[in-house]
Amino acid sequence: MASTATVTVGTPEAVVERLGSAFPGVEAEVLPSGWIRVRIDRERLADFARFVRDELGFDYLSNLSAVDRQAEGFEVVLHLVSIGAGHQMAVYTRCPRDDARVPSVTPIWPTANWHEREAWDLMGVRFEGHPDLRRILLKENWVGHPLRKDYIDRRLPRQRQTRESYRPDRVNTTTFDVGDAPAGADGQASGPVRRVLEVPDAYTPRSGVVVNMGPQHPSTHGVLRVLAEIDGERILKCEADIGFLHRCFEKIAEGLPFPSVIPYTDRTDYLAGMTNELAYCLAVEQLFGIEVPERASAIRVLMAELQRIASHLLWFGTFSLDLGAVTPFLYAWREREKLLDIFETISGARMMYHYVRIGGVRNDLPAGVDRQIRAFLDSFDANLDEFHALLTGNPIFQARTRNVAILSKEDAIAYGASGPTLRGSGVAYDLRKAHPYCGYERYDFAVPVGETGDVLDRYNVRMEEMRQSARIARQALEGLPEGDFMGKVPRRWKAPAADAYSRVEGPRGEVGVYVVGDGQNERPWRVHWRAPSFVHLQLLPVLGTGLLVADVVAVIGSIDIVLGEVDR
Amino acid sequence: MVPGVIAPPSQWYDLTAQYFERNGWPLGLLAVLTALLKAAVILAFIALNVLFLIWLERKVSAWIQNRLGPMRTGPWGLLQTLADALKLLLKEDVVPSAADRWVFAIAPIVTFTPAVLIFVVLPFSDRWIVQDLNIGILFVAAMTSMVVPSFLMAGWGSNNKWSVFGALRSAAQLVSYEVPLVLAAVAVVLLAGSLSLNDIVEAQRRSGWFILVQPLGFLVYYIAALAEANRAPFDLIEAESELVAGFNTEYSGIRWAIFFLAEYANLLSGSAIAATLFLGGWSGPWLPPVVWFLLKTYFLIFVAMWIRWTVPRIRVDQLMNLGWKVLLPLALVNLGITGIYVLVR
Numbered sequence: 001m002a003s004t005a006t007v008t009v010g011t012p013e014a015v016v017e018r019l020g021s022a023f024p025g026v027e028a029e030v031l032p033s034g035w036i037r038v039r040i041d042r043e044r045l046a047d048f049a050r051f052v053r054d055e056l057g058f059d060y061l062s063n064l065s066a067v068d069r070q071a072e073g074f075e076v077v078l079h080l081v082s083i084g085a086g087h088q089m090a091v092y093t094r095c096p097r098d099d100a101r102v103p104s105v106t107p108i109w110p111t112a113n114w115h116e117r118e119a120w121d122l123m124g125v126r127f128e129g130h131p132d133l134r135r136i137l138l139k140e141n142w143v144g145h146p147l148r149k150d151y152i153d154r155r156l157p158r159q160r161q162t163r164e165s166y167r168p169d170r171v172n173t174t175t176f177d178v179g180d181a182p183a184g185a186d187g188q189a190s191g192p193v194r195r196v197l198e199v200p201d202a203y204t205p206r207s208g209v210v211v212n213m214g215p216q217h218p219s220t221h222g223v224l225r226v227l228a229e230i231d232g233e234r235i236l237k238c239e240a241d242i243g244f245l246h247r248c249f250e251k252i253a254e255g256l257p258f259p260s261v262i263p264y265t266d267r268t269d270y271l272a273g274m275t276n277e278l279a280y281c282l283a284v285e286q287l288f289g290i291e292v293p294e295r296a297s298a299i300r301v302l303m304a305e306l307q308r309i310a311s312h313l314l315w316f317g318t319f320s321l322d323l324g325a326v327t328p329f330l331y332a333w334r335e336r337e338k339l340l341d342i343f344e345t346i347s348g349a350r351m352m353y354h355y356v357r358i359g360g361v362r363n364d365l366p367a368g369v370d371r372q373i374r375a376f377l378d379s380f381d382a383n384l385d386e387f388h389a390l391l392t393g394n395p396i397f398q399a400r401t402r403n404v405a406i407l408s409k410e411d412a413i414a415y416g417a418s419g420p421t422l423r424g425s426g427v428a429y430d431l432r433k434a435h436p437y438c439g440y441e442r443y444d445f446a447v448p449v450g451e452t453g454d455v456l457d458r459y460n461v462r463m464e465e466m467r468q469s470a471r472i473a474r475q476a477l478e479g480l481p482e483g484d485f486m487g488k489v490p491r492r493w494k495a496p497a498a499d500a501y502s503r504v505e506g507p508r509g510e511v512g513v514y515v516v517g518d519g520q521n522e523r524p525w526r527v528h529w530r531a532p533s534f535v536h537l538q539l540l541p542v543l544g545t546g547l548l549v550a551d552v553v554a555v556i557g558s559i560d561i562v563l564g565e566v567d568r
Numbered sequence: 569m570v571p572g573v574i575a576p577p578s579q580w581y582d583l584t585a586q587y588f589e590r591n592g593w594p595l596g597l598l599a600v601l602t603a604l605l606k607a608a609v610i611l612a613f614i615a616l617n618v619l620f621l622i623w624l625e626r627k628v629s630a631w632i633q634n635r636l637g638p639m640r641t642g643p644w645g646l647l648q649t650l651a652d653a654l655k656l657l658l659k660e661d662v663v664p665s666a667a668d669r670w671v672f673a674i675a676p677i678v679t680f681t682p683a684v685l686i687f688v689v690l691p692f693s694d695r696w697i698v699q700d701l702n703i704g705i706l707f708v709a710a711m712t713s714m715v716v717p718s719f720l721m722a723g724w725g726s727n728n729k730w731s732v733f734g735a736l737r738s739a740a741q742l743v744s745y746e747v748p749l750v751l752a753a754v755a756v757v758l759l760a761g762s763l764s765l766n767d768i769v770e771a772q773r774r775s776g777w778f779i780l781v782q783p784l785g786f787l788v789y790y791i792a793a794l795a796e797a798n799r800a801p802f803d804l805i806e807a808e809s810e811l812v813a814g815f816n817t818e819y820s821g822i823r824w825a826i827f828f829l830a831e832y833a834n835l836l837s838g839s840a841i842a843a844t845l846f847l848g849g850w851s852g853p854w855l856p857p858v859v860w861f862l863l864k865t866y867f868l869i870f871v872a873m874w875i876r877w878t879v880p881r882i883r884v885d886q887l888m889n890l891g892w893k894v895l896l897p898l899a900l901v902n903l904g905i906t907g908i909y910v911l912v913r
Contacts, residue, residue, distance in 0.1 A: 331634070394880060396801055397880050399883070549884075
C-alpha cells in the first residue's frame with residue numbers, strides 16, 4: 001500500500017478546503033473541538049476514503065460504527081486520524097433501510113475488517129466489497145440484527161442438549177431450529193413459518209491439521225478460540241474466533257440512563273475499569289458540554305495511571321506465564337495487590353470501581369490514601385528493576401522474543417494498532433500527547449518507542465510505560481489542585497441530538513467511545529465501544545502465520561488482549 | 569541359626585539360604601522372595617521420596633516466589649502431598665469416549681515400570697544395591713529410552729490432537745537428548761573402565777570425583793538429564809501454555825497420578841545417576857554412605873527445581889538446536905579428549 005506517513009496537510013481548515021474542491025457538494029466543517037465533520041453520500045465513499053488516505057494523510061481508522069436512524073436509514077460513521085498531522089475526522093454516510101448497503105473501506109484500511117463485520121452482525125449493514133463479511137460476535141445462524149431499533153428477540157427457550165440430540169456426524173454443519181421467521185422490514189413478523197438453517201463450517205482445512213486453541217485453553221487469556229492450521233509445529237494459517245463472552249453491552253446501554261451505563265463499562269476491559277469509565281464519561285461530558293473541575297481531572301489522571309500500572313503488571317505476569325516462566329507472575333501479583341488495595345481504599349472496589357462519574361469522580365481521595373500511594377510509588381522503581389532482573393535479561397527469554405512476530409510500522413497503522421502495540425513498532429503516537437485530555441499536557445513524561453516491532457519491543461515499551469506512569473501518578477498526586485471533585489451536571493439527562501467520540505489512551509491501546517443522543521430521551525440512542533483488544537486481535541493472522549505454536553502464545557501475550565473487551 | 573544372636577546383615581542371605589536347605593525348600597523360592605522384598609523396598613523408597621519431592625518442589629517454588637507454599641496439612645504442609653494423593657485416588661476414572669481404551673489404560677504403567685527399573689542398578693551404598701549389573705550404565709540408558717513409547721501410547725491413545733502433539737514432541741526431544749546423555753556417560757565409563765555403577769564410584773574413591781576432570785561432561789550430562797526428565801526449561805512435552813497439558817491432557821485421577829509419580833521417580837533417578845557418575849556417588853567421609861548418596865542426589869534435585877522456577881520455557885526449534893548443535897558436539901569433543909587422555913595415561 002502507498003506510504004502515507006509523509007502526506008500531511010497543515011490545518012483542519014485546509015483539509016476541509018481540499019475536500020470541498022475534490023468532492024463538490026460534500027458537507028464538511030471544522031468543529032470547535034478540532035474534529036472535522038464530513039457527510040458524504042455512499043456512492044462516493046470508496047473514492048473519498050482512498051482520497052483522504054492517500055492525499056490528506058488520514059492513514060489511521062480509529063473506529064467504524066453504525067447507527068440506526070430509523071426512517072432515515074442507517075448511518076455509518078468512520079472516525080479517521082492522521083497520525084502525522086494529528087487531524088481527526090468523523091465521516092458520516094447514510095444508506096436507506098430497505099437497501100442497507102455501504103461500500104467497504106477494508107481495502108483502504110485493513111483494520112475496518114472486523115469493525116465492518118461487527119456492524120453487519122449487530123446492525124445489518126452490508127459492506128460491499130468486504131472480503132469476508134460473516135457474523136463476528138453472534139453465532140453464525142443468528143436471525144436478525146439486534147442493534148436495529150425494530151429488532152424483536154424471537155429465540156426459543158434454550159433447549160438442553162442430550163446424548164440423543166448430539167450428532168457427531170453433524171460436527172461440521174450446525175442445524176438449528178430458528179423458530180418463527182424474522183420480522184420483516186416493517187417490524188411485523190412474517191408469519192409462523194418454521195425454518196431450519198444449515199450453516200456450513202467456514203473452517204475447512206486445506207492441508208495439515210486444524211487445532212482448536214481454545215475456547216478452553218490455558219494461554220488464550222479467556223474464551224478466545226484460535227483456529228490454527230498446523231503442519232507439525234508450524235502455523236500455516238490461523239484465525240481468531242470470538243464472541244463467546246458477548247454480553248450485549250451496547251444493546252444494554254441503549255436502555256439505561258446515561259449515568260447508569262458506567263458500571264457496565266467497568267466490565268468491558270475488566271483489568272482497566274478506571275480507564276473505561278473515564279473514556280465513557282469523557283464522551284458523555286463532551287455530548288452534554290459538562291465542565292470537569294481541575295481536581296477531578298487530576299484525580300482521574302492519577303487513577304488512570306495507577307490503573308495502567310496495575311494492568312501492565314498483570315500483563316507482565318501472564319506474559320511470563322505464557323513463556324513458561326512462573327515466578328515473575330507472582331512478583332507482579334505482589335505489586336498489583338498493593339494497587340488494588342489503593343483502589344479499594346479510594347472507591348470501595350478492587351476491580352469494578354464505578355468511581356469516575358460524569359462530571360467528576362464519585363468521592364474525593366480519602367484521607368491517608370496519599371501515603372499509601374506514595375509508599376507504592378517509592379518502591380515501584382526498584383520493583384521494576386527486579387522484574388527486569390527476573391525476566392528481561394534471561395537468554396531464553398531473549399531468544400523467545402527477539403525478532404519474533406515483527407509488526408512493521410505500516411502494518412501497525414493500517415491494522416489500527418494502538419497503545420504499546422503501535423509504539424512497539426516505532427510509531428510515537430500516544431493520545432495523551434497527541435490529543436491531551438484531562439490536562440495531560442501539564443504532566444512531564446516520555447513516550448517509549450520500540451525499533452523493530454517484535455515481541456521484545458512491545459514488551460520493553462510496556463515495561464517502560466509503567467515507569468512513566470509512576471512518574472505521572474507522582475506528579476498528579478503532588479500537584480493535586482484544591483477544589484471540587486464533581487462538576488455541575490444536569491438534573492435531567494435530556495440528551496442533545498448530537499454525537500460525541502472520545503479517545504483515551506488505555507493500557508491496551510486506544511479506548512474509543514462513541515455516544516449518540518436522540519434529542520429527547522435520558523438514555524443514549526447508541527453507544528459504541530472501540531475496544532483496543534478487538535482491533536488488535538485482527539493482527540493475530542498477520543503476525544502468527546508462519547510461526548511456531550509456541551510463538552503464537554507469545555504473540556497473543558504481546559498484544560495483551562482482554563476478552564471481556566473483545567466480546568463486550 | 570542360634571536364637572538370641574543377631575547376625576550382621578551381610579550374613580542374613582547366607583543364613584536364610586542354609587535354613588532353606590536344611591528344610592529342603594527350593595532355593596528358587598528364596599530368590600523370588602528376595603526379589604519381591606527388594607522390589608517392595610524400592611517401591612516404598614520411590615513412593616516416600618516422591619511424596620517428599622513434590623512437597624519440596626512446592627516449597628522451593630514458594631520460597632523462590634516469595635510465598636509460603638503448603639502450610640495447612642501437617643507441620644509445614646508436609647502431609648499436603650499425601651492428601652493430594654488420596655484425593656487423586658478417590659477421583660472418578662474418566663476415559664474419553666473416543667480413546668483407544670487399552671493403549672490409554674496401559675500407558676501410565678508402561679511409563680512407570682522403566683522408571684522403577686532404573687533403581688535396580690543404583691548403588692545406594694557400597695552394599696546397598698539391588699543388582700550390581702556389569703552393564704549398569706547401558707541398562708540405565710535402555711530404561712530411560714523406554715519412556716518414549718509410553719508417552720507415544722498416552723498421546724495416541726487419548727485421541728486428542730494436543731496429546732498427540734505432546735507425544736510427538738516427547739519422541740523428538742527424548743531421542744535427541746539421549747545421544748549427548750549417553751556420550752557424556754561414556755566418557756565417565758572410559759575413565760572408570762567399567763559399565764557398573766558401583767565400579768564407577770569405586771574409581772572415583774581412588775581418583776577423586778569425575779566432575780573435577782569432566783566438568784564439560786557433567787554440564788552436558790546434567791542438561792540432557794533435565795531434558796530427559798522433562799524438567800523446565802525443557803518441559804515442552806507438557807507445556808501448559810502451549811499444549812494444555814501435552815500427552816497427559818486427557819488423564820485424571822489415579823492414572824494421572826502414576827504419570828506424576830513416574831516423572832518424579834525419573835527426576836530422582838536422573839539426579840542419583842548424575843551424582844553417581846560425577847559426584848562420587850555414596851563415597852564421602854564421616855557420614856554413612858547412604859547419607860552421602862542422598863545428600864548429593866538431593867542437591868542436584870534442588871538445582872533442578874531452582875532452574876525450573878527461574879527460567880522461561882525454551883522453544884521447540886531452540887530445543888533441537890541446543891541438543892544437536894551444541895550439546896552433541898560438546899559431548900563428542902569431551903569424549904575425544906577423554907579418550908586421548910585414557911590412551912596416554
